[in-house]
Amino acid sequence: MNNTVNAKAPPLPSFSENVRQKLFNTPVDSAITIVCAILLVWGLINAVDWIFLSSVWSAEDEPLCREAGGACWSVIDARHRIIFFGLFPYDEHWRSTAACAVMIATIIASCFSWFWTGLRLSVLWVSGFGAFYILMHGGVLGLTEVTPERWGGLALTIFIFAAVSIIGMPLSVVLALGRRSKLPIIARMVGVFIDFFRSLPLLTILFAAAVITPFVLPGWLNGDKLYRVIAGFAIFFACYQAENIRAGLQAIPSGQEEAGLTLGLRYWQRVWHIQIPQAFRNSLPAIVNQFVITFKETSIVTIVGFFEILASAAAAYGTGQWTFYYIEVYVFVGAIYFIFVFSLSRYGAYLEKRLRVGHG
């Protein structure tokens, strides 16, 4: 770096100089730096020891766990199928695995800009959900039927997340536009709708969707409990996401709308080509944040009787022999959540960079 710097500019400080200035500038700085470093190293050593060095790995070695100082991964070895598949019939676990893979592939594919046209996204998601449903539900193509009450584990978590996102996103755009409508009656009604659902805890909405709506809705509209819960969750998600998108719409200068008008673009053309892309760019951090929260909130469906991954994990250590090893189970499930949520955040960061092109 240094030798490429213009001769007139002062040289950039070297790495060691930088470290000295930022971390060891005064005696107090040095003390804080050293204490933090010691804590960090100590924590790291203990973690590595617990996870890798003093741990027990296979199911048969479970008796060794009592003496071992580290993690007892035997519980994962023995019980991972419950964590991943919940109550799904044992012989059909491959179907759940394949369904999971299909859904993850669909989510990943829709992250690529090549798919970002209405047609391609619809085809992608319809086929993704179709394949997932056929694999999970069966009853066709010679697959035995497995009703949604018996779906569980990771496949259920991912399905709920994907379904809530895909129903909630378009709904949130409609709500955001509705709340900004020039017709006061529409703006007012959408505003009340959003504020109503935002005022309720997610738990209440899911409970109402699962338990109360069957009494209110006509029978043919009821569907399975899972779909009612997903619909309720999607509305909740959409109300929050709509406010994020509205913030993004609000930040667009009025000149953009005027330029669209003078070019003769109609309302939906201006919305689709001018407003929505800029609104997404403006509020991308908040939008990604809502996805992250939603992924983690899927665990709340356990309250209405679904065995998503966290509930399955509780079941995994719930039987006699394994009751002591709940920490290992939660660390394992935590790692799974982390992989998904961290990927989501990194994708968000990548998108921000990509969409900033030409905006300094």
Add this chain to the structure above:
Amino acid sequence: MADADTNNRPAVTMSAVNKWFGEFHVLRDINLEVADGEKIVICGPSGSGKSTLIRCMCKLEDHQRGTINVLGTELNDDVANIDEIRREVGMVFQQFNLFPHMTVMENCTLAQILVRKKSRAEAEDAAIAFLEKVRIPEQADKYPGELSGGQQQRVAIARSLCMNPAILLFDEPTSALDPEMISEVLDVMVSLAEEGMTMVCVTHEMGFARRVADRVIFMDQGEIVEQNNPSDFFDNPQSERTQLFLSQILQH
């Protein structure tokens, strides 16, 4: 542009147009006729209603009294009429208002494809032609944020031209530009004027007005105070308000 000389009806006719912003009477009894192919420069102190006047011509603002007729169609609340008129009337803004998430090329082709129903290839051919006319074809793949103000304004002009408008309105097109970039935009406007484009320009560029305007209009407090051909307007202003205004902007 093609039917500019085959048509004898005026491009714009405004009669007894009045407009209020709340209590503020921003346009007072405006009577104005813009002939086909005419170039009009409108000047006046800030708040005099000159921008509002041209914004009314493409229905970015509603007027409350009087009639405005553009290309033979009266501007009322009929949405279909307004859409039709807006396609034929181009507008260049002070703040350029390019779409920041699209390349220069996409800015120029969007409305051609969506409104004029052209194929992408046709639209791009037209866009390149107009980008050449404003002398920046080499920037076609850049984003507006990567261009200087002068370049952005020239792209904005090209974007309007891509719709083949019958009338082009300019709302202080050089006011947001650094001084060294003003002339590159004015040069483009001069060449458009020489090609016979019907233009209504709100601007304080008096050199431009002298050079291309058929008529200069001075507005103050929502009224048309004085209008004349450029040489008479500048050398022999009639009203006191015009004299005062000209002395203020020309003294530098």
